[in-house]
Amino acid sequence: MIRLLTTLHDWVLSLTGWQRYGAAFVLGLLTAAAMAPYYVLPFLVTGFSGLVWLMDNAVRHQRAGKVAFWTGWWFAFGYFCLSLYWMAFSFIVHAEGPGHMILLSVLGFGGVFGLAAFIALFYGMALWLARRVWPAGWMRVLVLAIAWSLAEYARGHLFTGLPWNLTGQAFAGLSALSQPVAWIGTYGLGFLILIAAALPAACIPAAPAATQAEARIAPLGASAGIVLAIALAGAIRLAGADVTMVENVRVQIVQPNIAQRDKLNYDLWVDNFWANLNLSGGAEAQPPSGGQLYVIWPENAAYSYFQRDPSALDVLQDRLPDNAVLLAGGTRYDAVGPDLYDYFNSLLILSREPLPEEDTSAIDRMESETPWSVRRAYDKHHLAPFGEYVPLAGLWQAIGIGNVVPIGQPFTPGAGPETIDLGRARMSPVICYETIFPGRLYPRGDRPDFLVTITNDAWYGDSNGPRQHFDISRLRAIEAGLPMARSANTGISAMIDPYGRIVNKLALYERGVINSQLPGAIPPTIYHYTSDFVYFILLAITALWVITSYNVGGRSRFFS
Structure with a gap:
């Protein structure tokens, strides 16, 4: 397993130009397939772990800011192309003939691509910022999760907001896994999912494996532990969930x-x-x-x-x-x-x-x-x-x-x-x-x-x-x-x-x-009282952990 991950990581680091951005686009598409009606949840790991490795690639580039921005943009563009393609159908309903159908189809799908391109700007900017504090160890997973989650919150609120297919929605089809939204909301659940999905990437250090210390299997266990904790908390809540x-x-x-x-x-x-x-x-x-x-x-x-x-x-x-x-x-x-x-x-x-x-x-x-x-x-x-x-x-x-x-x-x-x-x-x-x-x-x-x-x-x-x-x-x-x-x-x-x-x-x-x-x-939930306050507490604690573990050299003291 580690050998395969090392080979894949080194291959991702070798990508250049449009190879890099094409890979980001495909990974974004795959990540969207974790949502309904596909529910291919392993693609969350494929997508976000792959994005961590693409960021490892970007920060090594001479123009790291530009490369990081476009890496995030192409990933998000792929994600929203699959997530939002259904919007084009609302244009086609108005078609009055073959010619009009073609015109409205072009406009409809053009509108979807335009909207996806606009929303992707949030994520491009998030990774542009993340690259400035990108550590070498597994702390980089937390940096990605914070940046991505804040971009998600921003696109859910700015310009009237469009919080469609938030990361936390991936667990909506499974009752036990979706229960934490009663405490931390959909943004909070999405933040935990982001960390769990990206942690497998941390099995491999940020630079080429040949020049780094031995890769570790521990992040896989941490990822599985987060999902297990979510499932256990949900199962316990549902165990006493008799509704009159x-x-x-x-x-x-x-x-x-x-x-x-x-x-x-x-x-x-x-x-x-x-x-x-x-x-x-x-x-x-x-x-x-x-x-x-x-x-x-x-x-x-x-x-x-x-x-x-x-x-x-x-x-x-x-x-x-x-x-x-x-x-x-x-x-x-x-x-x-x-x-x-x-x-x-x-x-x-x-x-x-x-x-x-x-x-x-x-x-x-x-x-x-x-x-x-x-x-x-x-x-x-x-x-x-x-x-x-x-x-x-x-x-x-x-x-x-x-x-x-x-x-x-x-x-x-x-x-x-x-x-x-x-x-x-x-x-x-x-x-x-x-x-x-x-x-x-x-x-x-x-x-x-x-x-x-x-x-x-x-x-x-x-x-x-x-x-x-x-x-x-x-x-x-x-x-x-x-x-x-x-x-x-x-x-x-x-x-x-x-x-x-x-x-x-x-x-x-x-x-x-x-x-x-x-x-x-049932009695009011924690989320009823706090709204997204608990989510922001989670973000703040995680950010504080990153800050206190980060030195001038750009490495985590504890996880490099």
């Missing part, structure tokens, strides 16, 4: 499986509304006498149908029981001038009886033949670029692409996270893109009983996007210690318990409903 169900509450999650082209077709809006309604209600969904039923439709299931045609409220009387509360994804609009409206991507809350502490300020009361009414609306506050507003919109219209937002004009952001009392339980709604941001699901100091996530991942086809989005939802449930009811138009819909475990699930492109009891919330 909320009494007198049933949840029905609807997945209509409507193709995105049909979702966008104005002529089919009424048909799409009925597709959701026809799946709703029924004897299996009935709660006990005196209980409540929460029926959840996915994002934009109703568009503005209730607002445009109040008679739509009347049909709820025949399909849904009196004790039901309908949580329907839809758009709504407010008049702000003659023929001028603000549009919102919303979760509309409808019921026969008024809600506790009902807030009707944002809802125009509509007259119908039944007592059913839109009681409240939550408006999405963190809008997705190009999905709900278009940066440089004038440029796209000038070249004939037009708007890529469904309603033809940008949405208006809502006020922020909310907790809403439904009667038997209090819930916080999260719409699509908002799910990817750790720690931003509900107002601080107003913790709900459960989370409701609605989304429409049909935009992204049968790609890795919907699967990765689902894994992100599981991590959010663990971080908050709250169950999550997730309704997705084409999937993946699920009831997720507060430990991130799947209670019930509908697969991608499956039409149907989930009838489930509501798992109870």
